[in-house]
Amino acid sequence: MTKPSAGSGGGEHSPEHRPDEGSHADSDQADGQRFVLHKPGGEPVRTGRNLPVAIASGVVLGALVFFSIFPWPQLFTIITSIAVLLGLRELSRAFGRKDVRLALVPLAVGGVAMQPAAYFGGTAVLLGVTALTAVVALSWRLRGGADGFAADSAANMFTLMYLPFLLATWQLLVSHPGDGQFWLVTFIVVTISSDIGGYFAGILLGSHKMAPVISPNKTWEGFGGSVLACAIAGALCVTLMLDGHWWVGVVLGLAVVAAATVGDLIESLLKRDLGIKDMGRFMPGHGGIMDRMDSLLIAGPVVWVVLSLLL
Known part of the structure; x- marks a missing residue:
């Protein structure tokens, strides 16, 4: 569930200088965080990450x-459920930089429930749990008032589909007869x-x-x-x-x-x-x-x- 980290056609994770990154960006520039490759002509290329690590x-x-x-594919629902919770934490912090609030409780409960729903119930049950989670997440935000409602609701729906729903398609793969x-x-x-x-x-x-x-x-x-x-x-x-x-x-x-x-x-x-x-x-x-x-x-x-x- 992972990949190398560097800029290329397959992934963009090299350090990019932005004024608000502070010491985080600076730390990635340190030689200890770099790994050097060489082009065919001998020119050194810094990868931007510690490649061996x-x-x-x-x-x-x-x-x-x-x-x-192997041998119990049902256990994979635990892996994707943990990924849902970790991903929600990161997305919540990221959206918080723009003062956008996620309905973490319904997204977490519904997102985790979507994983076994997809594995044991297939697409029909997955769609049902997803729709119910969307309704609860939108309703959860009502108590916050009108200020920022549109942005928060859009972020909640984006998060629901982008993280737990797409992760649940992995369960559709592993549960194939x-x-x-x-x-x-x-x-x-x-x-x-x-x-x-x-x-x-x-x-x-x-x-x-x-x-x-x-x-x-x-x-x-x-x-x-x-x-x-x-x-x-x-x-x-x-x-x-x-x-x-x-x-x-x-x-x-x-x-x-x-x-x-x-x-x-x-x-x-x-x-x-x-x-x-x-x-x-x-x-x-x-x-x-x-x-x-x-x-x-x-x-x-x-x-x-x-x-x-x-x-």
Whole structure:
């Protein structure tokens, strides 16, 4: 449930200088927080993060996810429920910078309930719990009066759909009859391949900016690395684990590249609007939990739709 952290086609997490980041941004500039790679011509490239620590954190989190779905995939509902609570904490603090208030109690209770609802009840039960949570969250905000109601309500609905609902699509993957655990593994492997391919291609070859206004560190070379890595990973996962045709894996990989890139850009723009570099500092070398799930959140439902239609 994680990925490398650096600017490329697959992820934008290099330090960006903004006047309100203070010592947090300065600390990331220290040599002790950097890891140096070299371009083919020998030019050193600073990654912006302590890469060995980031990789170690990713391995630990990946192992946690793996051992939560084998042999009891029901345990994965606990993992995504914890992610809901941690993510709500980060989003609440981030929105608080703009004096926007989240209805944390109904979002937390409903968001956690949505995880087992999706696993045990499928899409119909998930939609029912989501709708009920939306009604309660909007009603909860009524007692705050008219001042800021529109902004708070919009933030609550955004948070509901962006975090617990999209996380619940991971439960739809793992609960698929027969081979759901391998659906989830395929989703994680292909999405992380997008980030890894984009990371190294962007760091070593990147020169043409993709979206400089939104995410100045993303490059078209990094995007190309993401496409190649995703297509290969998708073809291998679908043929080896899901007994599908290789072309299904390629289609899946291309869909994941698009979703992961959009997910990165969405969170980059959100953080830029809120005036923060990271959503939190939960994991060493990785930032907050929301920083690690940006591409995964958007890719989850895309993988579920593609596999449901083509397998």
